[in-house]
Amino acid sequence: MAFATAATVLHADLDAFYASVEQLLDPALRRRPIAVGGGVVLAASYEARSYGVAAGMPAWRARQLCPGLAFVAGHFGDYQRLGDEVMDILGSFTPFVERVSIDEAFLDVAGALRLFGPPATIAVAIRRRVRAEVGLPLSIGVARTKHLAKVASQVAKPDGVVVVAPEAEHEFLAGLPVGLIWGVGPVMQARLAAAGIRTIGELAAAPGAALDQLLGRALGGKVAALAANVDPRQIGPARPASSMGAQAALGRRRATPELVRSTLGYLCDRVAGRLRAAQRAGRTVTVRVRFPGMRSVTRSASVAMPVCATLTLTEIATGLAAAALADHRGEHELTLLAVSVSHLVVPTMQLELPLERRPSGRPQGPGSRSTDAARWGLDRSVDAVRARFGPASVGYAAVVFSEDPRVPEAFRELAQRHPS
């Protein structure tokens, strides 16, 4: 049998991760419907899910569905620690582990069969160890490709294993809902349902041209390939990020210049600091403004010199936000502001010029080479002080926003390491 035709790909996915950790840490929460979060549900236990409670749901709606729901503030440091412990266990079976998020990873065990037995045996052993050593439920899908393994782990939940033998793939997929395909969400699902397509089998039988019509050319082709069981993705290290951003939900606040200025100051400080820490700068800055009712607009601008200085980024972002608001004068309230930097490059030597050697004389506008270089020097000093004495030890003007955070800083730290 050829190497590529064996079912040696595992997808390991911790069940209701945040909620399971809370139930592990506090026995009083076990077997009860709980939600992690505050204004919004970040994660729901399976007991809560049986009432219809789901991640991303506003808290009031979750309480409506499940009156006995217990809300728990997250223990974000523990999520990181326990997630790492599980990844260490996975890594003890094979070095070919691709971590996808804090609670999920692909493994290729093709080279581990001699040592640990067939893939299904390895999956059972992994689950047993994670349960015994960490105390968390883990589901695993085993198949020939990443996509199939991922679908299998979803089918295996909660707390199970599903193995898809190569000769049984077609039969396995045929009856499953199209929503299990990676990239098919609620909108696509509804669009397909309107065309009478609900299962992956029906999708596979549909003509390619019809799929392109329904889903667009790129997704149509991708979905057809997946439904037909072609998946070229290999297990390997994640690519470096192509953008970096930060956002802040504001509740429902009057769109005052002071609110916009202070919030953007906070967000740009975060983003620019992360860019510098990663030794990156970006050519395109995007600002998103969200109004009540989840209506949002974006404004973006590309600049010649890649940006990573806090003040330069703040000036550009402020201008973009002002343009967006000027185009929507009827809006008097905001619910969110976001800043993102993309088209990332490694900063050039120009930016590393020491402060005292910068060209002087003519006044310099934002984005000009030497202004950004000078500011970068200042930023590096700030970064160094913060590295020693903490993020709050030094900074720019007082940040009003940070006095009333909607989410704990620890959650931002976690989300920035692992989107979840």
Next chain:
DNA sequence: TCTGGGGTCCTAGGACCC
């Protein structure tokens, strides 16, 4: 009572160049 934070990818129209 109206919803977190951090990302990727795709589409479509327009500007601009050769």
Next chain:
DNA sequence: TCTGGGGTCCTAGGACCC
């Protein structure tokens, strides 16, 4: 007289993922 096709970049919006 005022026409063609291809490529690239930019911007805005949106679906989707964890």
